[in-house]
Amino acid sequence: MIYLDWAASAPPEADILDAVRDVSLNRFANPSAAHGPGRGAEAVMSSCRARLAALLAASPREIVFTSGGTESNNLICLSLLARSPGGSPGARTRTVVLSGLEHPSVSEPARLLEEAGFRVVRVPPDHTGILEPQRMADALDESTVLVSVMHVSNEIGSVQPVEEIGRAVAAFSGRIGRRIPLHSDAVQSFGKLPLTPGAWGLDAVTVSAHKIGGPRGIGALWIREDSQFPPLLRGGGQETGRRPGTENLAGIVGLTAAAERKCGRMRGDLEIARALERRLISGILDIPLARIVPEGRVGAAEDAWSPYIVAAAFPPIPGEVLMSALDARGICVSTGSACSARHGRLPAALLAMGYPEKTARCMVRISLGARTTTEEIDAFLCAAREETAVLGRMAGKGRR
Amino acid sequence: MSVPVEEGLFLVKYGEIALKKGNRGAFVRRLRQSIAAKMPDLQVRVTEVWHRLYVRFRLEDEARVRTALEKTYGIVAFCRAVAVDKDMVAVTAAAVALAEGLIREGRGMRFKAEVRRADKDFPIHSHEIACRIGEELLNRFPQLKVDVHDPQWTVRVEIREKAYVYGPETRGPSGLPSGSSGMGILLLSGGIDSPVAGYRMGMRGLALEAVYFHSPPFTTEKAREKVVLLSRILGPYITGFKLHVVPLTAALARIKERGKEEETTLLMRACMMRIATMIAQRRGGQCLVTGESLGQVASQTVESMRFTESFADLPVFRPLIGMNKEEIVEEARRLGTFETSNLPYADCCSLFSPPHPLIHPHFDSMRLSYEELEVEPILLECLGKMESLAI
Numbered sequence: 001m002i003y004l005d006w007a008a009s010a011p012p013e014a015d016i017l018d019a020v021r022d023v024s025l026n027r028f029a030n031p032s033a034a035h036g037p038g039r040g041a042e043a044v045m046s047s048c049r050a051r052l053a054a055l056l057a058a059s060p061r062e063i064v065f066t067s068g069g070t071e072s073n074n075l076i077c078l079s080l081l082a083r084s085p086g087g088s089p090g091a092r093t094r095t096v097v098l099s100g101l102e103h104p105s106v107s108e109p110a111r112l113l114e115e116a117g118f119r120v121v122r123v124p125p126d127h128t129g130i131l132e133p134q135r136m137a138d139a140l141d142e143s144t145v146l147v148s149v150m151h152v153s154n155e156i157g158s159v160q161p162v163e164e165i166g167r168a169v170a171a172f173s174g175r176i177g178r179r180i181p182l183h184s185d186a187v188q189s190f191g192k193l194p195l196t197p198g199a200w201g202l203d204a205v206t207v208s209a210h211k212i213g214g215p216r217g218i219g220a221l222w223i224r225e226d227s228q229f230p231p232l233l234r235g236g237g238q239e240t241g242r243r244p245g246t247e248n249l250a251g252i253v254g255l256t257a258a259a260e261r262k263c264g265r266m267r268g269d270l271e272i273a274r275a276l277e278r279r280l281i282s283g284i285l286d287i288p289l290a291r292i293v294p295e296g297r298v299g300a301a302e303d304a305w306s307p308y309i310v311a312a313a314f315p316p317i318p319g320e321v322l323m324s325a326l327d328a329r330g331i332c333v334s335t336g337s338a339c340s341a342r343h344g345r346l347p348a349a350l351l352a353m354g355y356p357e358k359t360a361r362c363m364v365r366i367s368l369g370a371r372t373t374t375e376e377i378d379a380f381l382c383a384a385r386e387e388t389a390v391l392g393r394m395a396g397k398g399r400r
Numbered sequence: 401m402s403v404p405v406e407e408g409l410f411l412v413k414y415g416e417i418a419l420k421k422g423n424r425g426a427f428v429r430r431l432r433q434s435i436a437a438k439m440p441d442l443q444v445r446v447t448e449v450w451h452r453l454y455v456r457f458r459l460e461d462e463a464r465v466r467t468a469l470e471k472t473y474g475i476v477a478f479c480r481a482v483a484v485d486k487d488m489v490a491v492t493a494a495a496v497a498l499a500e501g502l503i504r505e506g507r508g509m510r511f512k513a514e515v516r517r518a519d520k521d522f523p524i525h526s527h528e529i530a531c532r533i534g535e536e537l538l539n540r541f542p543q544l545k546v547d548v549h550d551p552q553w554t555v556r557v558e559i560r561e562k563a564y565v566y567g568p569e570t571r572g573p574s575g576l577p578s579g580s581s582g583m584g585i586l587l588l589s590g591g592i593d594s595p596v597a598g599y600r601m602g603m604r605g606l607a608l609e610a611v612y613f614h615s616p617p618f619t620t621e622k623a624r625e626k627v628v629l630l631s632r633i634l635g636p637y638i639t640g641f642k643l644h645v646v647p648l649t650a651a652l653a654r655i656k657e658r659g660k661e662e663e664t665t666l667l668m669r670a671c672m673m674r675i676a677t678m679i680a681q682r683r684g685g686q687c688l689v690t691g692e693s694l695g696q697v698a699s700q701t702v703e704s705m706r707f708t709e710s711f712a713d714l715p716v717f718r719p720l721i722g723m724n725k726e727e728i729v730e731e732a733r734r735l736g737t738f739e740t741s742n743l744p745y746a747d748c749c750s751l752f753s754p755p756h757p758l759i760h761p762h763f764d765s766m767r768l769s770y771e772e773l774e775v776e777p778i779l780l781e782c783l784g785k786m787e788s789l790a791i
Contacts, residue, residue: 320620321617321618322617323617323620324616324617324618324619324620324621325616325617327617327621328616328617387617391617393656393657394618394652394653394656395618
C-alpha cells in the first residue's frame, strides 16, 4: 500500500501506541482522585500539559485537553451560545467572521450559530487560496464577537497569514476598546510548521494527535490565559471547568509524545517534505491534462504552502473516479477532505476561490507525511499518468 | 391454559388469498412456507385452523417473529393472541394480562371490548362477555375508561374451538406470498426507484434476484456497498433473494470507443438488458423488473424503452411506470430505502450521462448502432466475472 492520505489520518507511531497502552494499564486511576494512584496520574498529566505548552511557547494553564479537532473547534464556536449577549436581550446583533476555507467542524457550528440569530460573515480567499489580512480586517465591525481562520487549509494546503490577521484584529480591537477573540484551527499545521499562537496575537488554537502519528480521540486547545470561552458542557470541573469529563490520560500521553517528536523533527522533516513536494508538483505538471490547484501555487513563495498537502485536478476525470482507480492499485489519496468525501460535498476551498463545480469535482488531494518516500511519489505519478490516460479517454467526450 | 406460558401466539390475517377459491390451498401453503423460511433457525409452528393462520413461537423470539411477519407478503395484519380454555375466568384473566401490557406501553386509557361468539354452544352471549370483561378491567385499572366510539385500543375475544384474546393489530405488507407468481430479475441501481420497483413486484408474489452493474473505477466501492445495503432492506421480504454484481466497465469502454456520445446511455441500458436476460436464463427468471417511470429521464421515454426492451426476450415489468417522483420517494421512505438511496455515491449512469442524450431515438438506427459495437463477446466476459451474494 502506498499511503498518501496523511492529512486524513497519519499512520500511528508504534512506540507511542505502546506508551499509550502502558499508561492505560498502569495509570488507570482517575487523575482527580486524592489517593496515591490518582495523584500519580495527575502528575503524569501535569507533566504532559507543561511539555505540550512548551511546544507552543505557552503556559501550562493555557492547555485544555479535548477529544480532538472537532470538539476543540466546536467548543470555541459554541461557547458563544453560553455567553450572554450583553445589553437588552436580542437588541444586539453578534457577528462571527470566518474564512471561506474552514473545515466543517468550524463551518457547521457556525451554521448553528446562524440559526441561533448570529450573523456569520465568510471571507473568501483570493484566487491563490490565501486570505488577504486587509479583507479580513474589512469584515470586522462593532458587532464582531469571534474570528476564526484555519492555519493550513486541509483541502489545498495553503498557509494563511494568521500572524498578520492577528495584528489586524488587534488593531481593530484597540479602536473599539474591546478584544475580539481570534481562533485558528491548526490541525494541519501543528507539529509540521512553526506555530507560536501567543506571539501571533491569537486567543485560541486547535490541535489534534492523529494527524501527527498519535492516537485517535485526543486533541487540545490552546486558550490564551485571559480569554474566556465558556463551555456548553458542564460537569465535574476538570480542565478548570473548560472541558469537564474524566481526562483521557493515555491519549494525553500519546498526544504529548507525538507532538514532541514532530516538533523536534520539524525542520528536518520540512526540508525533506519540500523536496518531495517539488518532485510531486513537477511530476503532476508533466502529466497531460493535469493541473495543480490552484495554479497560483506553482512558483509561489514556499512559505505560503504546506508541502504536506498538494491538490491537483485531472479534468475531465472526476476526483472520485481517479481515487477509485488508484485505490484498486493500492494507492490511497482522497477527494477534498475525508469528512467531505463521505457526504459527497465538493471541496469548500475551491468553491470559495471561485472555481467552477466542474473543476472542484475533479480535485484529488495527495497528502504526505514523515515516512513518505520518493519511491512512493514516483509510484503515484506513474500510476496517475497511466490511469488518467485510460480514464481520460473514457470520461471525456465520446464519438460525435 | 392450554398454551404453555413460554410459548407465544400470533394470529395472522391474509386478505387477497382468501379470494383464490380453488387455488387457495396452494397460496396458503406458499404463505406458510414463506413465514417459516424467514426464521429457519427458530422453533416456529405455523398452523391453519378455520381459515386462519396461527404462528406459535418461543416467547424469547417474539421480536424476531414480529419483524419477520411485518415483512411477509400475503399478510394483511397480525396480532398477538392468547388461546385459553373456553371459560370466563380464563378469558378475563387473559384480557387483564393484555390490558396491563398495553397500559404499560402507554397506549392510552380509552378502550373497548369486542366479542365474536363463533361457537354458538358457548352459553354466554357476546354482549354479556364484553360487559364482564369491561367490568373486570375497570375494577383492576380504575384509570381506564370505556369508549366504544373512539377507543385507543380494543380487546378482541373470539370463542371458537378455543377462546382467543387478541391485542392490537400490526399491518403486514399485504399482497401475494413471495414466489407464488414466479421469479424475476430486478435491475437494481443505487437509486431511489429500483428498490421500490422490487418491493412492488415482490408484493405481487414475484420472487426476485437482483443484478447490479458495477463499473470500477467509475463507480466506487462505496456505491457498491450502498447497493448491498439496499439489498439488505429489500431482501428480507423476498424468499431466496440474491444480489448478482456484474462488472460492466469493459462494455462501457467499448461504448465510449465506438458509440456516439448522445447514444451512450441507451447503449449502456441495452447492454444491461442483455446481461439481465442472460442471468434470467441461467437462474430460471421469467421476467425482468426495472424502476423506470415514463418520461423521468431520457432513457425512460416510450421510444427509448422500446429500444432497450428489445434486448430482453422476457416480459419487462415496470411497476413505477405511471408514478410521479414524489410518490416514488414517499414509498421509498415508507420502505426505508430512501436515506440509503440518497447517499451521494454516484452510480455509473450519472457519470456517463452525455450532456445531450437522445430523447426520441430512432429504433432501427439505434439497433444498428448497437450492432456496430460488436459488444456481445464483451458482455459474456462481463457475465463471466459476475459475483453472487446471498443477502
